[in-house]
Amino acid sequence: MNVLRTVLEWSLVRKIQGFFGLILLIGFAGQPDDYVSLGFGLFFLTQAVFNIGCAGQACAAPGQNASRNNLAEADQDLMVTYEEVERR
Numbered sequence: 677m678n679v680l681r682t683v684l685e686w687s688l689v690r691k692i693q694g695f696f697g698l699i700l701l702i703g704f705a706g707q708p709d710d711y712v713s714l715g716f717g718l719f720f721l722t723q724a725v726f727n728i729g730c731a732g733q734a735c736a737a738p739g740q741n742a743s744r745n746n747l748a749e750a751d752q753d754l755m756v757t758y759e760e761v762e763r764r
Contacts, residue, residue, distance in 0.1 A: 690724050697721030 700717030704710055723729040726738070 686724070690727060691719045693729075694724035697724060 683691070683694070697717045697720035700713045703722065704714040704717055707713075
């Protein structure tokens with residue numbers, strides 16, 4: 677029951693990835709010489725289970741607690757300054 681509760685708390689994109697991965701693995705079970713469906717099935721299922729990858733560019737979105745001020749401060753922390761070095 678704990679696993680089912682965890683899966684139900686996943687985001688919609690994660691659920692779609694998991695579903696798509698399972699469908700591809702079931703397709704591989706029906707036709708064992710189809711290694712393409714095995715590869716893509718494992719790929720999508722791994723992304724869903726471990727929550728890795730950027731499905732639909734979801735990894736580029738800021739977190740729910742991020743505000744404009746926090747983002748502005750983060751951008752200032754990433755500012756790069758260059759110092760000119762003279763040749764002798």
